[in-house]
Amino acid sequence: MSDLHTGTLTQLAASLRAKKFSSVELVTGLLARVERAQGALNAFISVTREQALAAAAAADRALATGSGGALTGVPIAHKDIFCTQGVRTTCGSRMLENFVSPYDATVVAKLKGAGAVMLGKTNMDEFAMGSSNETSYFGPVRNPWDPKLVPGGSSGGSAAAVAARLVPGATATDTGGSIRQPAALCGITGLKPTYGRVSRYGMIAFASSLDQAGVLTAGAADAALMLREMAGFDANDSTSVDTPVPDYVAALEQPLAGLKIGLLQEFFDKGLDPENERRVREALKVYEQLGAKLTVVSLPNLPLSVPVYYVVAPAECSSNLARFDGVRFGHRCENPHDLTDLYRRSRGEGFGAEVKRRIMTGTYVLSAGYYDAYYLKAQRVRQLISADFTRAFQDVDVLMGPTTPTPAFAIGAKTADPITMYLNDIYTIGANLAGLPAVSVPCGFVQDLPVGLQIVGPHFSEARVLAVAHALQRATDWHTRIPAGFA
């Protein structure tokens, strides 16, 4: 039973149904791994041992009577941005250090309904604002491939947990790359679905025109299974789209012959590490061998996606985070002398440096006299970027390029300069601005560190994007590699 952690989410779900082992055995084994790895990785903010064992016992009873769902008894972890009833939900912030959610996020409720067992809540950049997991109030997460390096962010805890095989799958969120970038840097698969595909009810808001919930798993087949159980219309989310959820698992085996792949010309720029580029081009060659046709596609406005993002996202964040006022929930300062003092000190103490920086950037770009020059201007350029994608998808089925410019970097290397950190998301932000589904899949190693290939599709093409990712994973084994310390 000591090698259960190497099973994929799909394999574990099938083995549990076939009663090869029990959910209690599996959960007990993985909880031990979670606790053993905590000192080295800091991937979790809360471990919910007792609830997990109780849920596993209930799952075993359901499996015994054959009444389980698609994920019955399968252990997962939730990014600590998703509200979990009766369990602390911190969003990586001192502001919510003691917040116990009174309800479940829809994603949490759906996965629970499918039978999944939550082992805990994963570490993340504070309020999902970061690309390295260094802004967490609960300390940085370490990359399982090399503990001196960052795992990426903001979903760094979920990514590290899956990469180290502490859980076979974890939820995550992506506002500018927060699923795909850590997936690339940790050597796993990360899917950001179409805007509106997965409910955001109970998912703590950062930038509401960009945020989307998704999954981190070893392979694309696991992502398909998890997404199928998470996706769908939710009346509690006004941006949720009422369109049927296809069976992403059944759609995995579509043939690739004739697939038209567009290479994002702007992504193969001077900023891209040449070794990283080589791995991406090797993956593209595999697609050619599988019968796909490659053409180079130019999205001329795409290089402006980072400045657009750093207007739109902070603007929306300054508005969303206004709810943290020290009155209804969250941190409150000691002995406020009036209401303004209560607001200012509660927020000044409760938020970390990067969150304050983004709130102030947003406040500035929305303030009188600057609104047109920055906010409206950014929204217009966003329209141009989105139109570039629409035009590209008239000629190709999917777009491909690197997920990140380089492999994982050292903890502390980019914290001094926010712009250097922001440029890490240079290849991922476009899909958020245009609301497109995108996946990062492992495509090789640069000096023993994993790098990712990014696949972007048109709105609601998750089935196609996952099938394309799966085809690469049938031809290569990068997604099965496990960091040495966690094999």
Next chain:
Amino acid sequence: MYDFAQVFSFHPRILSTPMSLTREQIASIAALARLELTAAEIPVYQETLSRIVDFIGALERAPTQSVAPMAHPLPGLSQRLRPDVVTEVDRHEGYQSNAPQVAAGLYLVPKVIE
């Protein structure tokens, strides 16, 4: 039209140019955002916000005449309406269990009116 090098080029240049935001502007932004900053934080934010403002200044060069602003990414998405019926149950006790200070079902704050 643009390349990433052009966008990157903002970065080294601004190191030698005067800061775009003054200490007073930072204090005023923080006041608008209801954020108390320490004396040590103000120069840090003056420097980093100035760099961010210069960085996002790259947008100025984009030709956007007659381009409509894009508020969200799904074309044709409109606000749904629901029937005007009560669907929520009263859960104020559960919600207030996270409040820093409550009494008799009310949130307490410092005295607002003398």
